Amino acid sequence: MLPFPRRALGLTLALVVAVGVMSGPAAPAAAAGSISAQDSMSRSVASGWGKAEVGGAWTMLPSTVASVSAGKGWVTSPRPGRTSRLSLPASTRDVDSRFTMTLPAMPTTGSGLYLSHGVRATTDSAYLVGVRVMVGGTIELSLQKRTGSSVSSFETIRMKERFIPNGTLNVRIQATGSTSVSLVAKAWVAGAAESNARTLRYTDASSKRLAGAGGAEFSLFTSASTKALPVGVDNLTIAAPAVDTPAPTPEPAPAPGPNPGPVDGAPAAGARAAAGANEPGTVDYTVPANAIIVAPNGRDSAAGTVGAPVQTIAAALRKVPNGGTIALRGGAYHETVIIPPQKRITLQPYRGEAAWLDGAEAVGGFRESGSLWVRSGWTQSLDSSPTYKRGAPDGTSDGWRFVDPAYPMAAHPDQMWVDGRQLTQVASRSQVSAGRFYVDESADQLVLGTNPAGKDVEVSTLIRGLSIRSEGSVVKGIGVRRYATSVPSMGTVIVAADDVTVSDVTVRENATTGLYTWARNTTLSDVSVIGNGLLGAGASQADGLEVIRLFSSGNNRERFNRAPVSGALKIHSSSDVVVSDSVFADNYGQGPWFDESNDGVVFTGNDSLRNTGNGLVFELSEDAVIADNLVADNGINGIYIVNAGGAAIWNNTAVGNERNIAVTQDSRRSKNLTIPWLSKNTVIANNVAAEPEGSCIVCIDDRSRALTGAQMVTRADGNLYHRTSLTSPRSFAIYAQGQAGPSQTFTTLADFIAATGREKRSVLLEQATSPVNADYSLRSSAASQQKSIAVPVPTQIADVSDLSSGEVSLGARFP
Incomplete structure (x- = not known):
């Protein structure tokens, strides 16, 4: 290894x-x-x-x-x-x-x-x-x-x-x-x-x-x-240090939080292609002649034209007809916007101008108090409920505690910036130092550890940015940032009506969840969710959801526990969901997570890289096509199937994860016969699984001892496996035996084939040299073996991916 x-x-x-x-x-x-x-x-x-x-x-x-x-x-x-x-x-x-x-x-x-x-x-x-x-x-x-x-x-x-x-x-x-x-x-x-x-x-x-x-x-x-x-x-x-010490800096720069991610539209390191929104202000949008125009220097009593714009989006919503367009001139709009049910509209920028909904505003009036700076009369009190139930305490059992004790302020949505650099909230006045702040509710004070003199100080003072409640509405080309959204508020951007499209929109640096939908037929196209405190994006009861070229990075900035929710994208209780050509990179938690009662998922053409949790989780759900994905260098498993049936895992490249592909079962069961929470009928074919860091290469395990490996995975063949030596990891396979006893362990592929009859075309490379290049594509020596290893791609897989019917190839496609 x-x-x-x-x-x-x-x-x-x-x-x-x-x-x-x-x-x-x-x-x-x-x-x-x-x-x-x-x-x-x-x-x-x-x-x-x-x-x-x-x-x-x-x-x-x-x-x-x-x-x-x-x-x-x-x-x-x-x-x-x-x-x-x-x-x-x-x-x-x-x-x-x-x-x-x-x-x-x-x-x-x-x-x-x-x-x-x-x-x-x-x-x-x-x-x-x-x-x-x-x-x-x-x-x-x-x-x-x-x-x-x-x-x-x-x-x-x-x-x-x-x-x-x-x-x-x-x-x-x-x-x-x-x-x-x-x-x-x-x-x-x-x-x-x-x-x-x-x-x-x-x-x-x-x-x-x-x-x-x-x-x-x-x-x-x-x-x-x-x-x-x-x-x-x-x-x-x-x-003793052997160099002269530079003169100390009297006022340090505020300590930054985790890097919220790259500029919108830039490819993540290691990703096969760029995904996400263009940087606001870089795309020239056509503006209809009858659009209502909004500008920060407008007047709400004005007509809403180019020459006489209104000042607020709220005023524009009162003027715009059903089916009309609101166009935002460049600048920041400190508003909570609700698109009402009775108006189907398009909300967009004016031409190529950068328009942001911004939950933060400038705050002054600080006075020096010893080594601190204090703003008196601060009466803002935000909801710090740690769960989705407002006012309820945090969970106590494993997997149900939201807040990690190492990050006790995670659920507090207060946010503060000095000269554009985000500060860290602490739990007491005694903990305040440079780069930190404290909200003293008993004294009605905002306490700052960084000298604000001559600097721009901004604080999040609005809870939600945008709520879309009108069927068929379109939001495109804008940014939404820095809202003090609490956990039970669900999301800074909310989609609460069917057939809504959110396109080329950036949602970043909000206190908890960036975007959430619980509506049917939502389309998220070229959206970036970056540096949000808990979760990039989420969905529930969102049948027909389509996610295309989403970019999710740097989320769970506040370091909530990995479970019950955190990271890149979490979807549950939704049917007929498509997630394609997206990038999930460097999130502090899970990559994309399909959890509980999803039915009919297509996950193709995506890259999940360097997330601290699992790269992809399909859990307590049924029927998924997982094809042509790159899942690499995640903190735990790569592709993780947990109590979920009917997963077709074709032509993925999984590298450097703990267990690159793992299928597991535990004691949980559902009374819903359509989604019984059983890891059965999985197919694993034409995948490249290299540089594993866990205990097995083929990992098929039932902790409840109810299912055999043959029931859990009905077909496995045409895969290219790799380990750096015979002992890294020592086990080629862990294979469930059901009621017969603990899972079997196989040291070599040959032993596994002899015992199970599976993986007859598959190849195991045992060598220090990886079969993939630095960009995760196959090395020529491995690519030359594709025709003798891989099996033809079925039509039903090709129909929902970029793979071709009958194609004989290994791993994900690369440019």
Whole structure:
């Protein structure tokens, strides 16, 4: 197995946190100064870490599980939900600390594990670089501060690469200065050159900054639902920085949230083609002569013409006739727009002008209060209900808790920007620092940690952007952004009438869900949903839904739990749904998820890339064509069939997922005989499944022991499988036996064919070289074998995809 995913997209993966020593992307690596601590872990210690070569003896909390062996200091949480911590007494203020980090095994459940390395560490506090490793090896890097046992994050970023068993990261943290402390983080793979490709920055100039000297520490916390796993630490060196410290920046830039995604219309890295909306203002739309014209500088009493536009969309809706058009001149419209049931209209821009519905507005009146800035008289109170039922508490059982305790403010829809950079909301005034804000409802105050002087401060003050309640209406070419939509409000853009078309529309940076429809025959064409707090888009009871060239990226920005809902797109209780030629990339949660009582899904020509959850989920549903899709480098499974029947999985390319294609069954059942929640009658043909990172290549498992593999998958043939060695993974197949007992395990394809009679034309490559190129297309050596491996594509598959009837080919189509 490769030490890390091959497609690094120009990024590296060692972790470096620097405080005040890197002057820019071209800054050279500093030579180490005098060494205050050094530990190569070249000893054996049964309990604890013993004595470092330089710096003294390691001490640990009473319950800590730690040892030294095989050249590494090992640390494990005492049990899930608990922390192990080791400390080194060497006391320094200005430090350059480096070490390596190794994990023999990855988390498979829960929220993962958190390794923190602290400098300026005392019993009461420390600056930390935190490395969170989640299911599938997804990594988050954070700049943090520990106060007692409480840890707060300054800034967090998700790495595009993933950790895999026995992979190694170099980790570096530098700290200098006392009047202000600047933090810089970056990452690269051990063995690669140090890179500035991925950088976090933060400056702590608060009154609670850690200005004095301290020791070093390592802490490991494992979430309550994750198995406690060992982490190895090695090659620790703590030295004085050998370069001059730049003058501290008196006012740091606000800490940005996760990158909400690329410019609309730009292809995502690794995607086969561009999808989504054009950037508002880049398409010249024809405007009917009798259109009602709206402009930010208009008057609502005006006629609504080009020469005398109205000012608000609400006024235009009063004037426009049924079947008419409203055209928006360029600018921002701070409105909640409701298209009423009695008027079928078209809402669009005026010619090539950029028109946005914007839920945020400028806010001033801040006064300095110590190290903070306060806006008094702030009486806005938003609904922070964490579930779809307004006022109800969050769920408590697995899969039904919306809010991750690591991100407790996720359901609070308040949003704030300073000079266009989004700030992070915190739960108390004491947590406010640069890049953060707090809504103090008891004092009617908005508390800001970034100096607003001379800057544009904007706050979301509207809850919903657009509600389409008129059958046959069309919305095209506009943008909708920055609304404080709560979870139970369902979506910033709502489609609540049949036969509505939303085309070339961008919905981004809203507090929870970007777009939601519960109407029949909705068409979403060339729509972008980017950087929304919970979910890009969703649908329920949306029979006949058609999603074409959707671009969904950077959603679940607030880091809600993966389940019950998060990520790119979630659809349930809908029939005859088509999702085609779309891109779902870099979402912090699931890729597209068809969950519960969907019947008749066509999912073709799509790319699902680097989502932290599963790439594609078809769950508790029936009948789907899943063809000509690229599903790669997702955090958990690639194509995941769960308690769902009749899935036809043809000509997909699945690469670098934990389990590239998995068909599973559990104990859940439905009384609906049409959709019985049984994973039966699946077909798997002509797929390319390469570089798996889980425990099996062919994964067909029934935990309820009701179905056999032959019942779950009725046909499997013509597939090209790959693993890097005989033991990566060790099992070629896991195959359900139903009531006969636990699933069987097969080491080789030959053994599987002999026992089941399946996969007779399929081929398993066992080689370090992947059968796919960097863009996931087949290498020529693999492509030359297509005719001898693949089986003809059936007409019923070709009729709903870009594949041709009778075509004999492997994997997804590439340009």
